Amino acid sequence: MDEFALIDIIVDAMGDRAQGEWVHLGPGDDAAVITTTPGYDQVASIDVLVPDVHFPAKAPAFLIGYRALMVSLSDLAAMGASPRYCVVALTLNDAEDGSWLAELSRGMAVAARECGVYICGGNLTRGPLNIAVSVHGEVLRGGAVKRSGGRANDKLYVSGPLGGAGACVSQSKLLPVQLEAMSELQKAYYQPQARFDWQRELSLASCAIDISDGLLQDLTHLVNASGCGAQLIEENIPLVAGASTADALGSSDDYQLLFASEQNHPDAFCIGKLCTEKGIWLNGQLVDAQGYKHFHA
């Protein structure tokens, strides 16, 4: 199929998500044109998903597209930003035909609609399947919530239960998967939610990160950036039904937010606190961060 016919499939699937409001010029020119809000900074991040690392190659294309957009947007949620637009680069095999691409695009469009963003540009190349999503949002000038602002004695919170995505992987339940009949663990893996609903709470946080590589690894990033340590209370770590503490600690890519704050956040789960002593302490025992790393030694 011709490159331009494939682009038409994508733009069709995007519908009202290709252009509108702050996006004055969507796909079809050399670049998209976006108006920003006075007094706000731009926030930018890029993620890549490749088959059998970030999703099963045989998963429904709709879920691949939905998940690709959500996990990428999650980085903006972790900064306390409002999402605004994405540009997406697709590298496609011959195996990914027009109907596969239409479903992938439909999944992206649904996620974009749920988060209120536009997918205003992209690129299409032939090669081994690779999905790169560049995401862009806005945050009140000076209001970005970094990883580095945490202080000893700040309480440590997560925005929701953990371990569901990790359990789906560790229990080998990724496949088979049916769009209309997913288990709770499959929903945790395939349909994570970028937690923009926590933006107001995050504005009170001292530091934040989204959990994409397991609680321990992402907490390690947070405490290293903040120059402190953390004490976790194991029984306070909220778990998705069917997930173990090990799933939550080691491999959860649930895309819940992990943040520290001096304030009380009754809707969040308090799982411990930051402390002066370096390292991560689980019920008083020093632990190694075991989170999944894409590049092993």
Place this chain on the structure above:
Amino acid sequence: MDEFALIDIIVDAMGDRAQGEWVHLGPGDDAAVITTTPGYDQVASIDVLVPDVHFPAKAPAFLIGYRALMVSLSDLAAMGASPRYCVVALTLNDAEDGSWLAELSRGMAVAARECGVYICGGNLTRGPLNIAVSVHGEVLRGGAVKRSGGRANDKLYVSGPLGGAGACVSQSKLLPVQLEAMSELQKAYYQPQARFDWQRELSLASCAIDISDGLLQDLTHLVNASGCGAQLIEENIPLVAGASTADALGSSDDYQLLFASEQNHPDAFCIGKLCTEKGIWLNGQLVDAQGYKHFHA
């Protein structure tokens, strides 16, 4: 090698290009933070380069990195925008080791310095080699130069000689290549220049595009978007020494700018004009656009 050790190599190579001026927060957090200029719109595009389609896999990594950034930034130049920042997603094989990555990053940093942009974020994944570059610039509100503004009788210009990159490919001169001893054709291919030096001239243009797929194909995009046709004068098409007209028409990815204007642009090459009658006419003969398409039928 560990993911984080590789990221350190990249950030080291970026040096002063990772953060500064309008980029308040560079690599190392969930997202970068960028301040925009009041009264300006954002302009965004994404490109992907894969081996043996967009560059020879065996080319020096420095040139791959340099070229990847320049060809991506070229889309911003074609909008009349000022470049501001990039985020880069790298998918790397085992074959690309630390020294390869350092050279790739060094090439990107040199291109970034030449264009005055920051590479303020990225992503690293394991898989078949794939380089995605998301580029972002600014243009005075309402001042973006689109493909669609051309009118019959506008003069048609290119910003420089064409066909060099195409000739390098058609004459099989891509390899061997040595950084310090490149031929003119190799320089045209490996070291294209994003033509931000044409920004003032472009502000007078009715429409513009950068030539990434050959003059005929990119001119076709321009006239289709503008709802007109074009008359080319073959002998006016400026050629890189050693390139043929066929190289210029069919396969040049020289990243010169192609634009139409009512004005005179004495520093540009006038290659014809836009006309009411649809299609592209070369010395009065209707021609087919033969430009290279990544996705053949």
